[in-house]
Amino acid sequence: MRELEFYVMHQAAYRWMPHKSVVGQWSRTNFVSLPGEFYDGALAQRAFEDFIEVVKNTERLGYDGIVHSEHHNTPIGISAQAMVTSAYLAAVTERILIAAIGPVLNAYYSPIRLAEEVALVDILSHGRLILGLPMGVGGQYHSYGVTNPALGRPRFREALQLLMRALTEKGPFEFEGDFFHVPYVNLWPRPVQDPHPPVWIPAAGSRETLELCAKNHFTYQVVGGSRAINTRNINLFRELCEQEGYTAPANQVAAVALIHVAETDKQARTEAEAHIAWQMQNFLRSTFQDSFAPGHVSEASLRATALAAGGYRSRDFADTTWDDMIEGNLIAGSPETVTEKLEELTSEMHAGRVILMFDHGSTPRWMIDKSLTLFAEEVMPKFRPAGGKPIWARGVDRRRFTTASECAAVTQGPKAVPAATLADGTLVDVRTAHVQELRRPVDL
Numbered sequence: 001m002r003e004l005e006f007y008v009m010h011q012a013a014y015r016w017m018p019h020k021s022v023v024g025q026w027s028r029t030n031f032v033s034l035p036g037e038f039y040d041g042a043l044a045q046r047a048f049e050d051f052i053e054v055v056k057n058t059e060r061l062g063y064d065g066i067v068h069s070e071h072h073n074t075p076i077g078i079s080a081q082a083m084v085t086s087a088y089l090a091a092v093t094e095r096i097l098i099a100a101i102g103p104v105l106n107a108y109y110s111p112i113r114l115a116e117e118v119a120l121v122d123i124l125s126h127g128r129l130i131l132g133l134p135m136g137v138g139g140q141y142h143s144y145g146v147t148n149p150a151l152g153r154p155r156f157r158e159a160l161q162l163l164m165r166a167l168t169e170k171g172p173f174e175f176e177g178d179f180f181h182v183p184y185v186n187l188w189p190r191p192v193q194d195p196h197p198p199v200w201i202p203a204a205g206s207r208e209t210l211e212l213c214a215k216n217h218f219t220y221q222v223v224g225g226s227r228a229i230n231t232r233n234i235n236l237f238r239e240l241c242e243q244e245g246y247t248a249p250a251n252q253v254a255a256v257a258l259i260h261v262a263e264t265d266k267q268a269r270t271e272a273e274a275h276i277a278w279q280m281q282n283f284l285r286s287t288f289q290d291s292f293a294p295g296h297v298s299e300a301s302l303r304a305t306a307l308a309a310g311g312y313r314s315r316d317f318a319d320t321t322w323d324d325m326i327e328g329n330l331i332a333g334s335p336e337t338v339t340e341k342l343e344e345l346t347s348e349m350h351a352g353r354v355i356l357m358f359d360h361g362s363t364p365r366w367m368i369d370k371s372l373t374l375f376a377e378e379v380m381p382k383f384r385p386a387g388g389k390p391i392w393a394r395g396v397d398r399r400r401f402t403t404a405s406e407c408a409a410v411t412q413g414p415k416a417v418p419a420a421t422l423a424d425g426t427l428v429d430v431r432t433a434h435v436q437e438l439r440r441p442v443d444l
Helices: 041-060 082-092 111-124 138-144 150-166 207-216 227-245 264-283 299-307 320-325 335-349 367-379 404-410
Strands: 004-008 065-070 097-101 130-133 173-176 181-185 199-203 217-224 255-259 330-333 353-357 419-421 427-429
Touching: 004 097, 004 199, 004 227, 004 427, 041 065, 041 082, 041 130, 041 227, 041 367, 065 082, 082 111, 111 130, 138 299, 150 173, 150 181, 150 207, 150 227, 199 207, 207 227, 217 227, 227 255, 255 264, 255 335, 255 367, 264 320, 264 330, 264 367, 320 330, 320 335, 330 335, 335 353, 335 367
Parallel strands: 004 065, 004 353, 065 097, 097 130, 130 199, 199 217, 217 255, 255 330, 255 353
Antiparallel strands: 173 181, 419 427
16 A cells, blocks of 8 residues: 555535525525525534534544635635634644645735744644645635736735745845735744745646646645546646656645545445535535636636536536546545545555545534544554554654743754843843842843
């Protein structure tokens, strides 16, 4: 078996939405315009609490990371602020990696704001953050009203350049581009991870995005599309990496699979089929322009990734059957079946990372926990080296330090003396000024 890293994606979906057959009375889409009258605060709280408990259990069971996403104006994922959610997840977990997929970079008026959030969450998590930077589907642009979709891609590229410079270069320095002019880029605080948290780019396979991932050595996260289209996109990505002068390692590709494990193949279908159908019919219900607002992608990429046979939006998601999903990226069955199909999928895609979606939007928590546990106990060990430990439990603890004494042991010392001038004009070191005998003038 190939060695894999396992990440669990959970959306915190609000499942109590009207079925596709009647929702048209109120809204043409669930992505941006489902009326707020369907929102219930108690049920939303329940969705969040279930989300948090699944995350905690994911760590207890030894998965490598948790993945969560960011959506706006929609019930399909009410964890609307990825960095806020990541900060909370850092507090309720200890060592598991936290992949925030978004934030949506173009939703920020300034990338500096995001850079500050990234640095802060990286500190709070002791260097556990993985930063996902999607372009965002068209619905995100309708929801925030910050960016003209036709300018979304060039603005994203410039924002990414500014973000990376802010995270990696010590300021102050000036940045002047077509969209952003920042006289003083001078990030405080700075991220723990050097040079910056790992970056993943989720994409349906537009050539522009694949080129961006290859050039910057980012992880390409496969999104949507048929298995054949996804494999084609990954092969193109690897070719682009070769053109950049290197061979992409297996863990630079993250495959995505909907997953359900039960005692038998029959039981897996009995448990999961209705929830998979709910996801296809309701969770993903949107118009074409919700995904591809005019100008959002180039015509060539639109034809290659969305309209081609098997592409991301080549057919209505609601028409997808269980058998269609099994032929694609759904892996459901007994532990033996799931092991076989997972090896087949990741080998075909030459992927070293896999994002597993145990929650299909309406899946109850008990069913998620059951599937998570069976996978952790009977499937995951077969794809890990001897010992079976997650990557965060191998070698050095990723947490830099947790006590004052540990901080004192690793610091290289302050670059300046914390000093203040007293009423008598004496400049003193504030660290000892409270002790009269130690209050002496200090020479800076």
